[in-house]
Structures are given as structure tokens and as C-alpha cells.
Amino acid sequence: MQNIIDRFIGYVKIDTQSDASSKTTPSTKKQWVLAHKLVEELEQIGMQNVTIDENAYIMATLPSNVDHEVPTIGFISHFDTTPDFSGTNVNPQIIKNYDGKDIILNKEQNIVLSPQYFEDLLLYKGQTLITTDGTTLLGADDKAGVAEIITAMEYLIKHPEIKHGRIRVGFTPDEEIGRGAHKFDVPAFGAEWAYTMDGSQIGELEYENFNAAEAKMSISGKSVHPGYAKDKMVNAIVVANEIVSRLPKNEVPEKTTDRDGFFHVHHMNGEIENAEIELIIRDHDRTKFEERKLLLEHIVQNLNKSYNDCITLKIHDQYYNMREKIEPVFHIVEIAKEAMQAIGIQPIIKPIRGGTDGSQLSFMGLPCPNIFAGGHNFHGKYEYVPVESMQKAVKVIVKICELTAKK
Structure with a gap:
């Protein structure tokens, strides 16, 4: 010993x-x-x-x-x-x-x-x-x-x-x-x-083990005096929050176990002009893993229609x-x-x-x-x-x- x-x-x-x-x-x-x-x-x-x-x-x-x-x-x-x-x-x-x-x-x-x-x-x-x-x-x-x-x-x-x-x-x-x-x-x-x-x-x-990917999103906003901002301001912080709110609320690390997959937002910061989100995507099932990446892409695509393509998304597979x-x-x-x-x-x-x-x-x-x-x-x-x-x-x-x- x-x-x-x-x-x-x-x-x-x-x-x-x-x-x-x-x-x-x-x-x-x-x-x-x-x-x-x-x-x-x-x-x-x-x-x-x-x-x-x-x-x-x-x-x-x-x-x-x-x-x-x-x-x-x-x-x-x-x-x-x-x-x-x-x-x-x-x-x-x-x-x-x-x-x-x-x-x-x-x-x-x-x-x-x-x-x-x-x-x-x-x-x-x-x-x-x-x-x-x-x-x-x-x-x-x-x-x-x-x-x-x-x-x-x-x-x-x-x-x-x-x-x-x-x-x-x-x-x-x-x-x-x-x-x-x-x-x-x-x-x-x-x-x-x-x-x-x-x-x-x-x-x-x-x-x-998990199939794993990381995702990074950059959001470009437009700062306008708040008294005259109607239909002009794009608040990158608000857009970032909207992205996170559209992710499945129960598919997060603190609410999953065994073979459950999840999205995990681990970094988020920003101001009106710029915001960033970093998250990881995990799932044991390869098909569900690919579906998770597609869901994130669809969320970004839909929000870009509302916010004039202000979001850039990059997804990188880490391991399988x-x-x-x-x-x-x-x-x-x-x-x-x-x-x-x-x-x-x-x-x-x-x-x-x-x-x-x-x-x-x-x-x-x-x-x-x-x-x-x-x-x-x-x-x-x-x-x-x-x-x-x-x-x-x-x-x-x-x-x-x-x-x-x-x-």
C-alpha cells in the first residue's frame, strides 16, 4: 500500500x-x-x-x-x-x-x-x-x-x-x-x-460518452438614444436573451441524467452594440445530436429574419x-x-x-x-x-x- x-x-x-x-x-x-x-x-x-x-x-x-x-x-x-x-x-x-x-x-x-x-x-x-x-x-x-x-x-x-x-x-x-x-x-x-x-x-x-459540439454566437446590435430608438435600436443583449429563451428549458445539465442530452450556456456577455454567447451541445445519440445542432441553427435563422441578420453562428464538433x-x-x-x-x-x-x-x-x-x-x-x-x-x-x-x- x-x-x-x-x-x-x-x-x-x-x-x-x-x-x-x-x-x-x-x-x-x-x-x-x-x-x-x-x-x-x-x-x-x-x-x-x-x-x-x-x-x-x-x-x-x-x-x-x-x-x-x-x-x-x-x-x-x-x-x-x-x-x-x-x-x-x-x-x-x-x-x-x-x-x-x-x-x-x-x-x-x-x-x-x-x-x-x-x-x-x-x-x-x-x-x-x-x-x-x-x-x-x-x-x-x-x-x-x-x-x-x-x-x-x-x-x-x-x-x-x-x-x-x-x-x-x-x-x-x-x-x-x-x-x-x-x-x-x-x-x-x-x-x-x-x-x-x-x-x-x-x-x-x-x-x-457524449457526442459533443461547441457553439459560439456573435450578435451585432445598433445603439441609438433610447428616447428616439423606436424601430431603430437593436439591443444585442436582448437578442442574446431571446436566443437562450428559445432553447428547451428542461434540456440543461441541472435537469438531465443518464443518456439525456442537453444544451449548456456557459458564457454570455455583452452590451447594446455587441454580445456573445458560448454554449456546448451534448447527446449520446448521434441522430439527436445532429437534431440539436439543427435546432440551434433554426433558432438563429428565424431571429436573423427579425433582426436583419445580426447573429453569426459557428458550431464546431468536439468529439463523438x-x-x-x-x-x-x-x-x-x-x-x-x-x-x-x-x-x-x-x-x-x-x-x-x-x-x-x-x-x-x-x-x-x-x-x-x-x-x-x-x-x-x-x-x-x-x-x-x-x-x-x-x-x-x-x-x-x-x-x-x-x-x-x-x-
Whole structure:
């Protein structure tokens, strides 16, 4: 247990926050610090063909130890953390034998991690939890996944009696800003399929995610003295409000769940002359996804007739539901499911209400379901990870490698 605790804490203390406004890869120089540390560690544990490219994408190989043909498989995690909350000076707290009660993260600021609000805590009574100190995020998303992959590879190297084929591992920057797979060299990785270790609760196994698009609208108004504005003024703020009011009121994140899609207005500002709206469109169903984009286009077209073409709309597809690419090779999900069951974990198979590097990688030719890494409450001060969940994730990786060699 202490090995993975030390490894994980060593990672989270390095600030790797990414930056969506940056044009470089990685988006922040500080990501290089952990990237170089990971390269050194992979070499130290005995991995071969350890590489890091000019964009900080890391790859390494564990050679096969069987004499028959086995598919090359991979395991992938990202080492950046979200720009949504501070990742500077992370000070993890270790809670041994959790008693099921409130955890005081920060006494001075009265920040409490409570099972009355975060009910999942009660699943881990008696276990060892790693939490924040209430002032930063933790970084289990996805440094838990990184720690699990490296620990699993180290275990396989130390236990050659466990038979496996050729294993590839990959660590990426900038996943949290949607760019984690953008410069991932799938041919160089050379795996038939892979798994991202980037899920949450123990048992999660995911091969569906949203189809996703972003939309940006610019509205050009006309400012006229309000006393003489009749039939002359076009108030861009009013037009922006009218656009939002025509979206389905119940198809928003706070009113949807499971496979429900939504529109999410996340940015809106303006004055009389100019206004801007930014929103995202999400749906698991590809047909409904396309219908949502058409609805937005129709809203804009109709309002442009009333307001003399003052609205400009741009829609950009971000990623698609990886189920489309994974269903034809569904045995890769079955292997992960069997691995979990073999070590006493009940698989929780559900759609991701979000995206994953695995989605983009699947459409780049690398089918890539997502497996739990164990953390909870990502992207904020209440983030925590049970150590036992990380240990189980290591065992799942090892078992997948073992089962693949038997197929």
C-alpha cells in the first residue's frame, strides 16, 4: 500500500495545471516537470523503449514474456490537472481507517468533507483515504491513473511468472482542456486496443460518452438614444436573451441524467452594440445530436429574419460517442469486465456524461474503453481517492494483461 501512496503523493505535489488559452503543447511549461519525472521512473522500473516527444507525450513498452502471438494492448492516463481549481501547493492528507464521519479538511476555513453531502464516502468506511487540505484540488484525475499504470507495470516486471503479451503505456498532457489525444501518435503507440485509466468510482467501466459540439454566437446590435430608438435600436443583449429563451428549458445539465442530452450556456456577455454567447451541445445519440445542432441553427435563422441578420453562428464538433467504434470489437470490454470480476469487483457499466481521451483515440483508430481510477469529486477541494481503489485498479490492469495473453 505504501508504495502506491508514496508514488501518488509524489505526483500530486507537482503542479501540472493546463491552460486552455495557451497555444502550445503542453499548454503549460510546468507539465514538463512531471513528464520528465515519469520518464525517469519508467526507465528505473525496467520499462523499455521509453520515449517522450516534443509535445510531452510519453510512451513505453513492457515486452511480451510468452512465445505465442498475443495482441499488443495499451494503458493510457493524463498527467495534467484541470484549470477549474488551483493545483498549486497540493498538500494531501491521509485518513487511515476512515470512520464514516465528517472529515475536517481545513479547520481555519471550516471546510468539511461530509458523508451527509457526499454519500459515496460511506462506501469506503474502514479504508485509507487521501484527501486535499481544502485549499486545492487533489489531482487524482488523473494522477491516480498514472500511478496505477506504473505500479502495475512494476509488478509485472517483478513477477515474470505472470504471463502477458506486449504492453504499451502512454501518458498525455492537456486532457483537461480537451487536447489530450490531439497529438497522440496512434501508429507509434502500436497497440490493437487500449484502456484509459481515468474513471471515478471503483468498478466503473465505460465505453459510451457524449457526442459533443461547441457553439459560439456573435450578435451585432445598433445603439441609438433610447428616447428616439423606436424601430431603430437593436439591443444585442436582448437578442442574446431571446436566443437562450428559445432553447428547451428542461434540456440543461441541472435537469438531465443518464443518456439525456442537453444544451449548456456557459458564457454570455455583452452590451447594446455587441454580445456573445458560448454554449456546448451534448447527446449520446448521434441522430439527436445532429437534431440539436439543427435546432440551434433554426433558432438563429428565424431571429436573423427579425433582426436583419445580426447573429453569426459557428458550431464546431468536439468529439463523438466512442461506442460506435468499440461495439465492433466488444471483446475488449468483456476482457475488462472479466478482469474485474476475477478480483471481486462488480463492474459498473454506464455511459460517461462527458468526454474522454478514449473517445478521440477510438476515432483515431485505437479503440479505448475507460476504467476506474478510484477518485471522487474531481476538479475541486472535496476531491479524494481511497487507496484500496487504486490498489484494485492495479490488479485490474495486471489481470487484463494476463487474460489477454490467454485469449
